[in-house]
């Protein structure tokens with residue numbers, strides 16, 4: 309199918325109480341793993357590229373790979389810019405064929421974030437492109453942090469309500485205690501679900517959970533066994549993600565789980581078969597490993613058979 313705006317699939321997920329997986333890709337193998345798995349499970353899906361992925365692979369390569377491979381499956385697929393910072397990048401992505409963009413201006417003061425987001429919404433909506441914005445700072449919050457410290461870092465639900473009204477943004481990523489990467493927490497995982505509930509009440513639009521990789525025990529073990537020094541890694545347990553979905557999260561961003569799976573599989577083959585220098589024998593199994601992880605996540609998010 310041709311690429312669709314993210315808004316279409318997110319609104320449906322939000323209303324019906326499940327979430328869409330948003331998976332990052334940087335190369336053909338990752339993209340194939342995402343699209344083939346989503347297609348097998350009849351799941352709508354969001355494929356997303358960061359600014360870093362775009363400068364690594366090239367904008368037109370990202371878009372043409374996405375269009376071609378999405379065209380070969382018959383599930384709704386949205387191509388999303390993850391963490392767009394500059395207006396120029398966002399314009400270029402819209403021009404090139406992205407169907408969704410994120411403006412990440414959450415490091416700016418509220419008024420500047422809202423003004424920039426509003427500007428992106430005006431530009432993007434002219435082309436039927438959906439917009440995601442961010443409020444609060446994405447970082448893990450430890451048990452010891454005081455209420456005042458939490459309030460300074462995490463989203464303010466009242467502010468979130470005002471932000472959505474002022475900007476007309478299509479979806480919002482509120483900081484509720486997750487962070488990017490493999491080391492999200494020192495102690496137990498903490499998602500501020502109370503806060504999320506209030507954000508849902510105040511905003512009424514699909515919410516996005518960033519930093520949602522789970523790094524389950526088996527994946528962690530494989531990574532460590534393959535030689536990646538991530539023994540202390542900690543993700544968001546899938547049950548926590550599922551609670552968040554009940555509180556309005558309709559898009560779940562997953563990258564770290566896929567990176568760990570891909571590289572663990574590559575490292576295992578390289579170690580077991582040092583004689584192998586056929587790229588396909590190294591990248592093929594890595595693609596297969598990523599596909600398994602994606603299948604697990606799609607089942608957990610409840611988006612299988614929703615296409």
Ligand code: TD4
Nearest residue numbers: 358360489518519520521561563564
């Ligand atoms: O937005 N994301 C993905 C972030 C990707 C960053 O890519 P660059 O290295 O190119 O900047 C997430 O929220 C994923 O969270 P996760 O828990 O998987 O780290």
Ligand code: CA
Nearest residue numbers: 412414415442
């Ligand atoms: Ca940010």
Ligand code: ZN
Nearest residue numbers: 488518519561
């Ligand atoms: Zn993110």
